[in-house]
Amino acid sequence: MNTLEMSSRRAKIVLHVIVLSMALYSTAVRDGAVQESSPFERMIINSVASIQQGISGVSGIIFQLVEDYVANINASQRNRRLTTTVQELQREIFYLDELKRENQRLKGLLKFGAEIKPQKVLARVVSWDSSSEFKALRINKGLKDGIKLQSPVVTAEGVVGYIYRLTEHFADVLTVLDGNNRVDGMIKRTRTHGIIEGFQRGRCQMKYVARTAPVILNDIVITAGLGNIYPKGIPIGTISRIEQENYGILQQVEITPAVNFNRLEEVAVLVTTSKQNKSLEWRVLDQKQ
Amino acid sequence: MDTTLRLKDIFRPMLITLVLLILLEVFSSTVMPILGILNYRLPFNILIIIYMGFRVQSSTLAIQVLAVQYIHSMFTIEGWGIGTIAGVIICMIISYLREIVHLSSWPLTILVTMLFQLVWFIISASMLLIKSVGYAYILDKFWHMLPEGLVISLMAPLFFILMDKIWQSNSSDSQGDI
Numbered sequence: 283m284n285t286l287e288m289s290s291r292r293a294k295i296v297l298h299v300i301v302l303s304m305a306l307y308s309t310a311v312r313d314g315a316v317q318e319s320s321p322f323e324r325m326i327i328n329s330v331a332s333i334q335q336g337i338s339g340v341s342g343i344i345f346q347l348v349e350d351y352v353a354n355i356n357a358s359q360r361n362r363r364l365t366t367t368v369q370e371l372q373r374e375i376f377y378l379d380e381l382k383r384e385n386q387r388l389k390g391l392l393k394f395g396a397e398i399k400p401q402k403v404l405a406r407v408v409s410w411d412s413s414s415e416f417k418a419l420r421i422n423k424g425l426k427d428g429i430k431l432q433s434p435v436v437t438a439e440g441v442v443g444y445i446y447r448l449t450e451h452f453a454d455v456l457t458v459l460d461g462n463n464r465v466d467g468m469i470k471r472t473r474t475h476g477i478i479e480g481f482q483r484g485r486c487q488m489k490y491v492a493r494t495a496p497v498i499l500n501d502i503v504i505t506a507g508l509g510n511i512y513p514k515g516i517p518i519g520t521i522s523r524i525e526q527e528n529y530g531i532l533q534q535v536e537i538t539p540a541v542n543f544n545r546l547e548e549v550a551v552l553v554t555t556s557k558q559n560k561s562l563e564w565r566v567l568d569q570k571q
Numbered sequence: 572m573d574t575t576l577r578l579k580d581i582f583r584p585m586l587i588t589l590v591l592l593i594l595l596e597v598f599s600s601t602v603m604p605i606l607g608i609l610n611y612r613l614p615f616n617i618l619i620i621i622y623m624g625f626r627v628q629s630s631t632l633a634i635q636v637l638a639v640q641y642i643h644s645m646f647t648i649e650g651w652g653i654g655t656i657a658g659v660i661i662c663m664i665i666s667y668l669r670e671i672v673h674l675s676s677w678p679l680t681i682l683v684t685m686l687f688q689l690v691w692f693i694i695s696a697s698m699l700l701i702k703s704v705g706y707a708y709i710l711d712k713f714w715h716m717l718p719e720g721l722v723i724s725l726m727a728p729l730f731f732i733l734m735d736k737i738w739q740s741n742s743s744d745s746q747g748d749i
Contacts, residue, residue, distance in 0.1 A: 301633035309652035412646035
């Protein structure tokens with residue numbers, strides 16, 4: 283082995299060690315809840331997301347054309363309009379029902395502080411996460427549209443997720459299907475609280491539900507509003523599986539999300555004008571200790 | 572002097588490889604969901620790293636792996652850390668096995684690619700277990716990896732021919748040093 287080969291081998295080992303150390307450090311300190319992106323990352327994401335948006339847009343146009351003109355033009359259009367209206371009305375009824383229950387419970391007992399009403403920023407889904415184990419999606423709205431990190435993302439059916447990574451024109455949404463996303467939820471009928479996490483096969487699991495809690499199938503689960511991200515009362519899904527053991531203090535509850543992620547095309551990002559930075563509940567608790 | 576020349580030789584094919592990776596990631600993250608394939612993605616980053624492990628022998632291989640994973644992280648919330656660790660370890664394993672394992676035929680290339688994807692899975696699963704991810708999650712990841720890995724392995728011979736052209740490597744030569 284000559285001197286040149288020796289020095290090349292040494293350089294290779296040194297680089298391997300440096301890169302491995304950097305990767306280990308990055309993995310160790312990585313925050314699973316939110317990701318701040320550097321200007322370089324933003325530049326690349328903005329560039330590639332434009333391509334993704336173009337492809338997604340073209341395919342959307344093609345699908346739309348096929349749906350509208352090859353199938354049944356009027357019926358399809360009217361159906362789409364009516365479906366949207368029904369979904370909006372269902373959501374309104376849901377909110378009103380929730381408000382009614384809340385008012386009945388708390389009337390005369392509590393005074394609510396002035397709430398900041400969130401604005402809706404409508405966005406289109408341009409792509410999904412390129413790794414099948416992570417359930418994130420990319421939307422075509424970003425910082426310039428007023429979106430902030432951790433802004434909740436919803437549809438007329440319910441919760442989609444929250445803003446995980448942000449650039450000027452695009453944003454990545456960590457959906458409720460992902461194991462890294464934790465939503466503080468409660469069962470609408472019984473007001474039983476639990477933490478909802480992404481699970482398997484497009485389902486979520488509700489953790490920390492006491493074994494004695496009177497949970498039944500098809501119970502509706504809504505956001506509890508305690509996690510510092512999602513407003514209270516947005517539907518998360520319905521209970522589709524309950525597993526109770528003879529031992530232990532908890533039961534396993536599986537939830538089918540209210541949102542049909544297979545057909546997700548448009549979403550609404552709820553943005554408040556408040557300049558206050560959101561902190562995740564568990565982080566706030568950590569700071570207080 | 573010689574090292575500088577080597578770096579110059581690596582820069583252009585590496586740039587083309589990264590552009591190719593971006594196109595393939597766009598295909599995986601945008602076109603596949605449009606076609607209705609929502610639960611499976613093709614991990615082209617792994618395929619590129621396995622190729623580089625076999626055919627690209629340079630002292631900057633670890634940085635090249637990092638570059639591939641960094642670009643990959645623009646398309647996923649996975650981050651670049653775990654993939655870089657898995658990629659660098661796989662390249663180290665390949666460097667020891669290069670004398671024994673030769674990608675001389677298509678079936679062998681398919682088999683070896685599948686095996687190294689299993690190794691990749693074991694490394695990344697171990698890292699996730701350290702970060703206290705449950706076994707159910709790992710099992711789910713494994714069931715996803717099998718069909719995805721199989722498709723990627725079947726694509727490997729043709730993909731390696733394309734990569735040989737980019738890296739100007741002679742595929743019949745198992746060493747394929749650059």
